[in-house]
Amino acid sequence: MKARRNEGSKKPRCGGAAAAAWLLVPLFVLVVLKTDSLPELTRLRETIVTQVSVETLREHELRSKVSSSALESEAIVQQQQKLLEVAKLKAVNGAQKTTDSVAGAPPSPASSDAIASDGVEGVKDLRQEKETLAMKGEVDGSLRSLDVVAAPTMTKLSCNFSSERMNVCAMEGDVRVHGKVASVYVVGPSDDSQRPANGTVTIRPYSRKWEETSTMQMVREVAIRWSAKDDTGPPQCTVTHDVPAVVFSTGGYAYNFFHTMTDIVIPLFNTAREYGGRVQLLVTDHDRTLIFKLRHFLAALSVFPVIDFDADDAVRCFPLVRVGIESHKELGIIPALSRKGYTMMDFQAFLRSAYSLKRAWAPPANRTSGQRPRLLMMQRRKSRALTNEADALVAAREIGFEVVVAGPDVVKNMAKFAEVVNSCDVMVGVHGAGLTNLVFLPRSATVVQIVPWGEMKWACWSAFRDPTPDMGLRYVEYEVTAEETTLKDKYPRDHAVFTDPLSIHNEGFTKMWSIFLEGQNVTIDINRFTGVMRQIYQFVSIS
Known part of the structure; x- marks a missing residue:
């Protein structure tokens, strides 16, 4: 108790x-x-x-x-x-x-x-x-002008002028783009070590900088200006984006499909693909026809409409801007130099997605079941044309190929022609821009390049032989002899055109181009051509 x-x-x-x-x-x-x-x-x-x-x-x-x-x-x-x-x-x-x-x-x-x-x-x-x-048309999908976003705290500017193919600059922080005056303003401390010596650097955003006195003169120069925060120089933002921007040019030789692909499309993929569609593309030297032609590729690369840089009077502010696109070589990517390690097979996979192409691989055709491998013949009309093309097509059909002929009018619609190329197992053509369509071929397909007369291997190898292994393609070469070129009808056999073609090269690019590229057509030896095609047929079919 x-x-x-x-x-x-x-x-x-x-x-x-x-x-x-x-x-x-x-x-x-x-x-x-x-x-x-x-x-x-x-x-x-x-x-x-x-x-x-x-x-x-x-x-x-x-x-x-x-x-x-x-x-x-x-x-x-x-x-x-x-x-x-x-x-x-x-x-x-x-x-x-x-x-x-x-x-x-x-x-x-x-x-x-x-x-x-x-x-x-x-x-x-x-x-x-x-x-x-x-x-009211004042805001698009990449804008954040009305969002509550913290101001950038650090400004970065880095440029690479060491490549022989292109110059590029990347800016991060307070970056303002005024396309109409071709200026990109980087706003940062006046005493920053990143500030260029004279406060400004210039870039022509096209991937052929070694052709300084020819190609690059057709490309508009873009000025990158470092401005201190207390300066009155940098214009005020009128539009603010919450995605990166890439500035590139459709000038230069973009009207040629080889240059479209090797100087613009592949470098643009290499530069902008990492953003997964959330990137604003700004185009100087805006070619409306080319932009329309590439619309499927550009729509897959960016969810936002392309902006005409030269005509754009808005002051657009971005968190990151890249001026110039990363180019490594003709019709190719060097993974070790790519910031994201991209390969040409990555590029081809992207193209297949952008153009809804069905075949990643070209399996051998089964002859027993009646399958015939498809052969695509690229036609030319103005120069380097096959004068006996009809005979070549007959020979290919007799060997067992299903033959598809592609003339200049057919290739104009890039999206439709990409489907045609992707359906084929073999592509044949004389050296020229049309062979660039090999990027749409499925892996293990075969490319046959007919090399014109005139010691033209160096150009043919660089353009189409060297890139094919990176795309998983077989390469076969048919080199034209002196008897197969129509130059024999223009020059005597003791002329330097036949006895010393390299001396013509040494006289300058214009002379070489006018004779060996623009000045000849080809009459192939049908028997020799048939022998080459029979070997290829064995590669691309099984019994």
Whole structure:
């Protein structure tokens, strides 16, 4: 009984202590409100929100680099980022109001609900305002001018002028692009070590810089100007994008399909593919016809419409801008030099996706089941044409090929012709731009290049022989003899054209071009041609 009484006697004393502790709570709150503890707590909350926002931004950057199939997930991350940023601003404002009213009652629990509610309403207001501007044509899908986004804290500028094929510069931070005046402004500290010696560097964003006095003179020069933050020089942003930008040219020799592919399309893939479609393309020397021709490729590379750089009077601000595109060699990519390690097989896979091509591989045709390998003959009309093409086609059919003929009119529709090429097992043609369509061939297909007379192997090898292994293609060469060229009808056999063709090369590119490329057609030896084609037939078919 005593034990029970003792235990019972302890309970009131414990209850009294608890009651006393609760009576001290108001005093503790008053002390907190009268000291710097509340601002410290507020700052702690701001720090936590900021860290969460930074982590979300980092996650967004990582997700923005994945393939276009992840765009829906990226949109969700962007929406979460908006909510966090708006909530952060509201939280800071709410904390300030609480500090200002320390003499009054502490904020009620409902105040946090009000902040969250205001954050949602703020996002709704932003969305409504953005939709209104979009209806007016002032906002496109790559813009973030109405989003709550932290200002860039670091400016970076790096340029590479060491390549023989192209110059490139990459800028990150506060970067402003004014296309109409061909200027890119990099805004950073005036004493920054990255600042160019004279404050400006210039680039012609086309991949053939060694042809300085010819090709490159057809390409508009873009100035990259370093501007201090307190300068009056850099123009104010009129449009803000939340994606990187790539500036390139469709000038130079872009009208020639070989140069379109080797100087623009492949380097552009190598430069912009890593952004998974979330990249804005800006084109100087804008060729409307070429842009239309490449529309399937460009639409697969970027979800945003191409901007005509020269005609664009907006001052567009980007978090990152690349001026110039990364080119490594004729019709190819060197993976060791590619920033993302891309290969030509990666490029071909991208083309198959962009043009909905069905075949990645060309399996041997089964002769027993009646299958015939498809042979594509590339026709030429103005120069290097086959004068006895009809006989060559008959020979190919007799060997067992299903023959498809592609004239200049057929290849104009790039998307449709890509499907034709992809359906074939063998492509045959005299050296020329038409053979560039080999990029659409399935792997293990065969390319037969007919090399014109005149010691032209160096050009033919560089353009079409050397690139084929990287694309998983077989290469076969048919070199024209002096008896097979129509030059024999123009020059005597003791002329340098036959006795010393390299001396013609030494007289200059124009002379060589006019004689050996533009000045001859080819009459192939049908018997020799048939022998070559029989060997190829054995490669591409089985019994």
